[in-house]
Amino acid sequence: MIGWDDVYKVVVAMVPLYVALGLGYGSVKWWRIIMPEQCNAINSLVYYFTLPLFGFEFIAHVDPFQMNYPFMGADVIAKLIIVLLLALWAKCSSKGSYCWFITSFSLSTLNNTLVVGVPLMKAMYGQMGVDLVVQSSVVQFTVWFTILLLMLEFRRSGTDFSSTTTVGDSSFLSVEPAGKDLEGNQIIVAASTTTRGSFWYLMKVVWLKLAKNPNSYACIVGIIWAFLANRWHFQMPSIMEGSILIMSRAGTGTAMFSMGLFMALQEKVIACGPTLTVYGMFLRFIVGPATMALGAFSVGLRGDVLRISIIQAALPHAISSFVIAKEYGLHATVLSTGVIIGTMVSLPVLISLFAVLEFLH
Known part of the structure; x- marks a missing residue:
């Protein structure tokens, strides 16, 4: 059972995030140290340097031969269920769109496995909980973040490609602008004249951009x-590890600092409004664990592994999801609010979920 000492350890891990957030916010809002036009450059620093090095340094020290593959399979099934549900929503609902499909995928699948997950799982289930949440983080970095980047590059490249094609071109892509989404972002949707040649050309552009993205190849x-x-039992040279650590250790802190800068530029603290905030919380704390429960049951997980799989799926939003959303200009206000509010409310939510699962056991 979780004691007050365990809760304190989790709080100790979470408070520094808000210190970095506050420093970023104050640097723009109160002290005027950083000008608004400089904020995008700082987010790019996080996106292209500290975040990929953080991911590489973490993944490189994991033993992939010791992973719990049924647990990994349950995670894959859960994510596929979410993708299917979001695809149906985007296709059948008048409010659905490709842009909101991407954002909803990020909100419901990408969680804070390290900063919040590790101390919380250690308090709840000991080393086994830590091992499983670390394994989940490896898959998240290598698979799900890459898929998210692929979708975002497809969106960006499709918009750029459609704006440069001409009627006489053999790979002409005819597009028409849609009304705008809830944040005023212009949505571009393909018309019926898309040819096979244009699609494969677009995919080539997307893969080339993705191959140059350090967040892809770092993982x-x-x-x-x-x-x-781990196969041949050798270690990373100290000069190489030191060069990586000097930047990777700043990954989480600079990401939160960048989020603070972004918040300072908004008119309201909850920039996306209460409706979208509730929507983000619903995806993170209801849809995420519910689909993970389905995935876990389908592969036959039982006991503590089952309970750990459900709880780790209810961890708050990943900080890096905001950095990516900001870099690609897609619903950054929703992701920033999701991270800030979600992390604040996650502790009572996760402890309550832990208590319910232990009671059912």
Whole structure:
């Protein structure tokens, strides 16, 4: 059972996040140290340097041969259920769109496995809980973040491609602008004249951009290194590890600092409004664990592994999801609010979920 000492340890892990957030907010709002036009550059620093190095450093030190593959399978099934539900919603609902499909996928699948997850799981289930949440984080970095980046690049490249094609071109892509989404972002939807040639050309552009994205290949290189290092039992050279650590250790702090800068530029603290805030909380704390429960039951997980799988799916939103949303200009207000509010309310929610699962046991 969780004691007050365990709760304190989780709070100790969470409070520094809000210190970094407050410093970023105050740097723009109160002290005028950083000008509004400089904020995008700081987010780019996080996106292109500290975040990929943080991901590589973490993944490279994991032993992939010791993973719980039924647990990984349950996670994959849960994510596929979410993708199917969101695809049906985007296709059948008048409020659905590709842009909101991407944002909803991020809100419901990507969680804060390390800063919040590790101390919380250690308090709840000991080392087994830590091991499983770390394994979940590896898959999140290498698979789900890559899929998110693929969808975002497809959206960005499709918009750029449609604006540069001409009627006489053999790979012409005819598009028409839709009304705008709830944040006023212009949505571009393909018309019926899309040809097969234009699609494959667009996919080529997307993959080339993705291949140049350090967040993509950092995770892939990290998992390859982890396999090789654990197979032949060698360690990373200290000069190489030191060069990576000097930037990767700043990953979480600079991400929260960048979020504070972003908040300072908004008119309201809850920039996306209460409706979208509730929507984000619903996806994170209801849809995420519910679909994970379905995935876990489908592969036959039982006991503490089952309970850990459900609780880790209810962890708050991943901080890096905001950084990515800000870099691609897609619903950053929703993601920032999700991270800030979600992290604040996650502790009582997760403890309550833990108590319910233990009672049912």
